[in-house]
Amino acid sequence: MAENGHIASLLSVLPDSPGVYQFYDKEDKLLYIGKAKSLKKRVSSYFQKERHEYGKTNVMVRKVADIRTIVVDTEMDALLLENSLIKKHQPRYNVSLKDDKTYPWICIKNERFPRIFSTRKIIRDGSEYFGPFTSGKMVNTLLELVSKLYKIRNCAFVLSEENIAKNKFKVCLEFQIGNCLGPCEAKQSQEEYDRSIKDIRQILKGNIQLVIGHLKGVMEEYSEAYKFEEAQLIKEKLIDLEKFQRKSVVVNPSIHNVDVFSIITEDDSAYVNFLRVMNGSIIQGHTVEMKRKLDETNEELLEMAMVDLRTRFYSEATEILLPLEISLDIPGATLTVPKIGDKKHLLLLSEANVRNYIREKQLQLEKQHPENKVFKLMELMKKELRLSELPKHIECFDNSNIQGAYPVAAMSVFKDGKPSKKDYRHFNIKTVEGPDDFASMEEVIYRRYRRMLDEAQELPQLIVIDGGKGQLSSAMESLEKLKLRGKIAVIGIAKRLEEIYYPDDPYPLYIDKKSETLRIIQQLRDEVHRFGITHHRKRREKGTIKTELNEINGIGDATATELLRALKSVKQIRLASKEQLAEIIGASKAEKVWRHFNPLN
Secondary structure (H helix, E strand, O other), X not given: OOOOHHHHHHHHXXXXXXXXXXXXXXXXXXXXXXXXXXXXXXXXXXXXXXXXXOHHHHHHHHHOOEEEEEEOOOHHHHHHHHHHHHHHHOOOOOOEEEOOOOOOEEEEOOOOOOOEEEEOOOOOOOOEEEOOOOOHHHHHHHHHHHHHHOOOOOOOOOOOHHHHHOOOOXXXXXXXXXXXXXXXXXXXXXXXXHHHHHHHHHHHHOOHHHHHHHHHHHHHHHHHOOOHHHHHHHHHHHHHHHHHHHHHEOOOOOOOOEEEEEEEEXXXXXXXXXXXXXXXXXXXXXXXXXXXXXXXXXXXXXXXXXXXXXXXXXXXXXXXXXXXXXXXXXXXXXXXXXXXXXXXXXXHHHHHHHHHHHHHHHHHHHHHOHHHHHHHHHHHHHHHOOOOOOOOEEEEEEEEEEOOEEEEXXXXXXXXXXXXXXXXXXXXXXXXXOOOHHHHHHHHHHHHHHHHHHOOOOOOOEEEEEOOHHHHHHHHHHXXXXXXXXXXXXXXXXXXXXXXXXXXXXXXXXXXXXXXXHHHHHHHHHHHHHHHHHHHHHHHHHHHHHHHHHOOOOOOHHHHHHHHHHHOOHHHHHHOOHHHHHHHHOHXXXXXXXXXXXXXX
16 A cells, blocks of 8 residues: 555654554644554554455555554553553544443442442542452342441441440440440441451452452361350351352352453444453453454454453452453463363353353343344345345245146245245146146246336345246246346255245355354245145135036036035035025026936935
């Protein structure tokens, strides 16, 4: 790609070191922020190609009028700085990370006899914050567990030594019902209270096993000292802790201080899931959606999301599990792509969370905008059937005959992926003698679309022929005569439904048996079969009845039809009296019909 003199001079002095680069247009508007292991190689690559694969990249590069760089020590520093600058400036061509929520934390307040509570606001006063948690339910579960195991105050009194010594406070109802041990009146020592806080801190960090080990030691001490009531209280705490741990352990408890990331991309969106694992327990989980703007690879998207999520959730995990290799050095952490075992199970669990997130998002969109579901189905069918436009209107044809008798054809119609039964049609074959399916299909297709053209009706986007290459060829001959070849997509479906044939293509297309496209085609064919067989049966029955009445000497089609219209069936005609028949067709013909059904009288 050609570059102007100013850009060329900037490229010539770029350093071969890690850093962040920023592209600006001629109006000094920031277009794009990127990070690089080597600024010289990465930035120069944009201007060395005549044409980039991704159209938006070509557009962006043509707009670049100035380049500014920031040199850093490591690629990791570059990634962190890139993430920070993108959030601050939100350039047009950068990936947008769709997640502007604030998440709850659990706070251990920096004070004597610390309170523990949830908050969405962090105050830098020396208090400890655990989280953030993406689930308010998880926060409530942890706080309920803490309050059940330990007697922690929830009042806002300033419990300084001086205030307690002056008896400024009185125990409240919480003390009376056993939820607090009364530190406000010096009924609980600070040392005892701090021991509880120490355990709670480990629980919030996910180190439940350490707390369990500690409590077991305390329980044994009480037992050896014959303090059985105190030992029983500790035992009850252990039972609650182990019950909580069993609910959250998903893999080997030896997997400790690990982050798990997985990524799934769909069109221009990427979804990244993050799991935080301590002692085999998932203590945090979150999924973010990223909107791809240029030609970012999965590796680049995963790097960006990983740094953002680890920063946001204050993770210092020493091992990171990933679904693919990335060339990034993270100080203090090893990157692993597991192939088997418990770590692979964690990665699969993370991927399952991504798929569940996508599925829930789609369901919400479908509830809010039902038309989106139809559009996605039409897009899928267009892609899988290799069509040039969305198949919003589909017509399917099938022939029905029994040994050449009463040949008919039927047409089912689907609009927006659903049956449009008011548009179904059946056809009595008029020009074909004998069982000739090819000629019958040719006649029906011609009649149908000749009439649509004459009446200026809107043509379908897709015609489906229930039959193989022969019937498809016959249909194409009629469309050729009508000069509609190439204006409507036509496919044939063989007896084995997964085989789709196209005109002039000797090889069939095979569609995934689980595909929604195949389900629609299956339904189209079932409907045309049902509609065609019903019509064929009615015509055959009508023909059979008339044949029986026509066997009567002197009774023709007009008389037979008149009798059937009046008495509805041959059975009623057989049971009718001469007088009843005479009222319908006259005495002479009534005598002949009555004698036919009553020969012995």
